[in-house]
Amino acid sequence: xxxxxxxxxxxxxxxxxxxxxxxxxxxxxxxxxxxxxxxxxxxxxxxxxxxxxxxxxxxxxxxxxxxxxxxxxxxxxxxxxxxxxxxxxxxxxxxxxxxxxxxxxxxxxxxxxxxxxxxxxxxxxxxxxxxxxxxxxxxxxxxxxxxxxxxxxxxxxxxxxxxxxxxxxxxxxxxxxxxxxxxxxxxxxxxxxxxxxxxxxxxxxxxxxxxxxxxxxxxxxxxxxxxxxxxxxxxxxxxxxxxxxxxxxxxxxxxxxxxxxxxxxxxxxxxxxxxxxxxxxxxxxxxxxxxxxxxxxxxxxxxxxxxxxxxxxxxxxxxxxxxxxxxxxxxxxxxxxxxxxxxxxxxxxxxxxxxxxxxxxxxxxxxxxxxxxxxxxxxxxxxxxxxxxxxxxxxxxxxxxxxxxxxxxxxxxxxxxxxxxxxxxxxxxxxxxxxxxxxxxxxxxxxxxxxxxxxxxxxxxxxxxxxxxxxxxxxxxxxxxxxxxxxxxxxxxxxxxxxxxxxxxxxxxxxxxxxxxxxxxxxxxxxxxxxxxxxxxxxxxxxxxxxxxxxxxxxxxxxxxxxxxxxxxxxxxxxxxxxxxxxxxxxxxxxxxxxxxxxxxxxxxxxxxxxxxx
Amino acid sequence: xxxxxxxxxxxxxxxxxxxxxxxxxxxxxxxxxxxxxxxxxxxxxxxxxxxxxxxxxxxxxxxxxxxxxxxxxxxxxxxxxxxxxxxxxxxxxxxxxxxxxxxxxxxxxxxxxxxxxxxxxxxxxxxxxxxxxxxxxxxxxxxxxxxxxxxxxxxxxxxxxxxxxxxxxxxxxxxxxxxxxxxxxxxxxxxxxxxxxxxxxxxxxxxxxxxxxxxxxxxxxxxxxxxxxxxxxxxxx
Numbered sequence: 001x002x003x004x005x006x007x008x009x010x011x012x013x014x015x016x017x018x019x020x021x022x023x024x025x026x027x028x029x030x031x032x033x034x035x036x037x038x039x040x041x042x043x044x045x046x047x048x049x050x051x052x053x054x055x056x057x058x059x060x061x062x063x064x065x066x067x068x069x070x071x072x073x074x075x076x077x078x079x080x081x082x083x084x085x086x087x088x089x090x091x092x093x094x095x096x097x098x099x100x101x102x103x104x105x106x107x108x109x110x111x112x113x114x115x116x117x118x119x120x121x122x123x124x125x126x127x128x129x130x131x132x133x134x135x136x137x138x139x140x141x142x143x144x145x146x147x148x149x150x151x152x153x154x155x156x157x158x159x160x161x162x163x164x165x166x167x168x169x170x171x172x173x174x175x176x177x178x179x180x181x182x183x184x185x186x187x188x189x190x191x192x193x194x195x196x197x198x199x200x201x202x203x204x205x206x207x208x209x210x211x212x213x214x215x216x217x218x219x220x221x222x223x224x225x226x227x228x229x230x231x232x233x234x235x236x237x238x239x240x241x242x243x244x245x246x247x248x249x250x251x252x253x254x255x256x257x258x259x260x261x262x263x264x265x266x267x268x269x270x271x272x273x274x275x276x277x278x279x280x281x282x283x284x285x286x287x288x289x290x291x292x293x294x295x296x297x298x299x300x301x302x303x304x305x306x307x308x309x310x311x312x313x314x315x316x317x318x319x320x321x322x323x324x325x326x327x328x329x330x331x332x333x334x335x336x337x338x339x340x341x342x343x344x345x346x347x348x349x350x351x352x353x354x355x356x357x358x359x360x361x362x363x364x365x366x367x368x369x370x371x372x373x374x375x376x377x378x379x380x381x382x383x384x385x386x387x388x389x390x391x392x393x394x395x396x397x398x399x400x401x402x403x404x405x406x407x408x409x410x411x412x413x414x415x416x417x418x419x420x421x422x423x424x425x426x427x428x429x430x431x432x433x434x435x436x437x438x439x440x441x442x443x444x445x446x447x448x449x450x451x452x453x454x455x456x457x458x459x460x461x462x463x464x465x466x467x468x469x470x471x472x473x474x475x476x477x478x479x480x481x482x483x484x485x486x487x488x489x490x491x492x493x494x495x496x497x498x499x500x501x502x503x504x505x506x507x508x509x510x511x512x513x514x515x516x517x518x519x520x521x522x523x524x525x526x527x528x529x530x531x532x533x534x535x536x537x538x539x540x541x542x543x544x545x546x547x548x549x550x551x552x553x554x555x556x557x558x559x560x561x562x563x564x565x566x567x568x569x570x571x572x573x574x575x576x577x578x579x580x581x582x583x584x585x586x587x588x589x590x591x592x593x594x595x596x597x598x599x600x601x602x603x604x605x606x607x608x609x610x611x612x613x614x
Numbered sequence: 615x616x617x618x619x620x621x622x623x624x625x626x627x628x629x630x631x632x633x634x635x636x637x638x639x640x641x642x643x644x645x646x647x648x649x650x651x652x653x654x655x656x657x658x659x660x661x662x663x664x665x666x667x668x669x670x671x672x673x674x675x676x677x678x679x680x681x682x683x684x685x686x687x688x689x690x691x692x693x694x695x696x697x698x699x700x701x702x703x704x705x706x707x708x709x710x711x712x713x714x715x716x717x718x719x720x721x722x723x724x725x726x727x728x729x730x731x732x733x734x735x736x737x738x739x740x741x742x743x744x745x746x747x748x749x750x751x752x753x754x755x756x757x758x759x760x761x762x763x764x765x766x767x768x769x770x771x772x773x774x775x776x777x778x779x780x781x782x783x784x785x786x787x788x789x790x791x792x793x794x795x796x797x798x799x800x801x802x803x804x805x806x807x808x809x810x811x812x813x814x815x816x817x818x819x820x821x822x823x824x825x826x827x828x829x830x831x832x833x834x835x836x837x838x839x840x841x842x843x844x845x846x847x848x849x850x851x
Contacts, residue, residue: 472764475658514694
């Protein structure tokens with residue numbers, strides 16, 4: 001298996017150094033899905049045209065997601081690393097003539113701290129980035145994901161070279177074990193234990209699979225990794241294949257991620273071309289190749305056995321897993337299934353060593369984790385933090401707190417099957433075990449922040465409605481049980497809840513968690529259980545007092561106009577779709593409760609905060 | 615042989631036996647709806663759950679799919695087990711309020727309909743145990759019926775609910791259905807099932823209609839036995 005000649009990635013990199021370097025001048029523009037939606041590709045075109053017009057030979061690279069999605073499109077001018085946010089096409093001539101040509105900063109494009117009003121030049125100065133540790137995700141900003149050379153320059157495939165020339169498969173597994181890497185997809189299973197299981201399992205061939213079936217509402221970290229740094233995942237998988245004795249791998253990615261599919265395809269083709277995938281990798285006798293399998297968007301296909309069924313060409317339904325996938329996985333052969341983020345951590349562990357890796361994080365959870373921070377939060381985006389960072393630091397320091405001066409209420413972690421964590425627990429360090437202890441889970445890393453305008457019963461209702469749609473329908477507790485729980489939650493939100501509903505929901509939750517075939521049903525009650533646990537009084541207000549304290553559930557709220565505040569401007573009369581508001585000009589208006597559909601149009605239109613919701 | 619404890623009783627079973635058979639073999643009853651001897655097991659109904667203890671870990675598993683192991687401690691009547699079974703029965707009663715089989719079973723298990731669940735009127739007696747789909751695929755080998763949609767919209771039927779060209783009208787699906795959901799009517803020389811009418815064959819000896827012509831043709835094609843040798847009913851053979 002060994003090849004004692006110099007590893008090729010090093011040679012490739014040395015050649016490339018002629019073209020790249022730390023002082024190279026280039027413009028990086030975020031072309032992740034979020035920034036593309038903001039029009040970053042138009043900005044890129046404008047930059048290229050303007051540079052040509054001004055006769056400057058400077059590269060513009062479209063990078064993957066830079067994380068700070070709230071402020072896209074983002075442009076970073078290297079080598080000074082000036083960080084421009086919310087860049088428009090009209091800003092381009094000035095960026096080129098001032099910053100690119102002369103190194104002058106355009107202060108209006110810099111990030112301005114909302115409190116101190118201080119402008120900040122670079123990523124590392126900004127509170128959003130300051131406390132992050134972007135060891136996996138940070139490379140996104142330095143590379144064009146469609147160019148393998150860019151990845152090679154940042155030490156790409158060095159880990160693979162090292163593994164194939166210096167390490168035994170057992171040595172690789174030991175290194176990953178020492179590093180303490182745990183699965184980033186949700187379960188937090190020890191990666192090395194899985195690998196060891198497959199290495200020792202009988203049965204050929206063996207498979208390695210990357211799970212990119214990210215389906216949680218509001219979560220997009222796996223997507224951004226696949227889009228922004230596909231080679232890191234591929235390199236991890238090749239190393240994994242070598243470690244467990246597999247020659248074939250699959251990346252299961254949802255078809256709704258077209259950019260991820262495109263970038264992965266380009267990356268796989270380039271890696272094959274470079275001899276990093278295919279037969280006799282880097283001149284050794286180890287061969288490995290990767291196929292892409294596009295999923296059709298079923299949430300349940302993120303579950304291992306449903307994912308295997310889907311790759312095998314059958315309906316994505318889970319099966320009982322009393323015999324583990326390490327022994328009987330894809331086509332009943334020994335299979336390693338890891339989340340894409342887990343795979344992207346592997347080259348890092350090999351390059352920097354297990355000791356370095358395990359120095360990051362908590363006792364039981366090592367390394368970093370990427371979270372998508374969304375909802376009622378100032379700085380929407382993707383963050384990567386060391387395990388053990390507190391929820392408070394994530395939401396307030398990096399996230400910038402709650403917009404509009406509103407009050408934090410809860411953070412939902414772990415996707416639809418996770419739980420809602422209240423303010424009193426914001427000090428907990430985020431790791432696999434701690435989140436589980438408080439009734440939620442790490443999941444793949446979604447974090448949805450909610451403020452006092454969110455009704456927790458409505459939140460539980462939303463997630464159960466999602467899971468009802470996404471249940472595969474195979475087993476009774478999940479298919480029928482979630483549907484019935486969802487019905488009860490709909491009733492409570494509609495003011496039709498009955499006295500015993502909370503108890504019934506709790507009993508059902510236990511039975512569904514115990515009785516379901518797979519983890520989808522097994523964790524589906526979490527949003528209900530955690531909201532009952534921490535926000536029971538909201539459920540009681542809905543059921544007993546027919547009141548929605550957050551003013552969300554339409555059947556339980558009424559709109560009225562505060563005559564003290566109303567100036568009689570008539571705006572609410574204009575916008576009301578059902579003619580429920582009326583009144584004379586310059587006199588306090590009123591709302592006809594029978595006609596009012598509580599759509600909220602009047603609230604949005606009123607400049608005097610005169611509409612009350614109770 | 616493996617030795618295990620079930621409800622405090624020591625039992626042994628041949629290696630590879632599923633817990634369901636091992637436990638029933640020891641005279642302890644376990645309810646099931648989807649485990650039919652003619653088809654492979656899916657673990658869909660979840661009624662056969664038991665609580666197992668292995669080392670310090672306790673968990674709920676379906677006995678129909680979990681192989682008996684040495685030293686396993688099984689509890690078939692723990693609170694957790696009964697809570698799952700009760701919910702499954704309540705859910706099925708609400709789904710198929712007309713089913714006598716479910717009503718009888720619920721009575722035996724002392725489970726009553728949960729008044730908070732509004733009974734369905736559009737599901738017939740189908741509990742989606744998928745035995746019919748499996749028998750059609752695994753035993754008959756025609757896969758005329760399958761599962762469609764997902765979650766609570768899941769249904770069983772022929773593709774697009776149209777008349778199936780591959781169905782041979784054999785009625786194996788009717789035979790394995792635990793609740794009697796699948797309708798099959800045989801009158802005179804006609805049999806109706808899954809929306810299609812099949813012509814029945816008369817027995818050369820007794821003259822009774824005994825099987826759809828399409829089924830005999832299928833058997834003839836599959837086995838190579840000429841049609842003329844198949845037109846005698848099983849009783850006259």
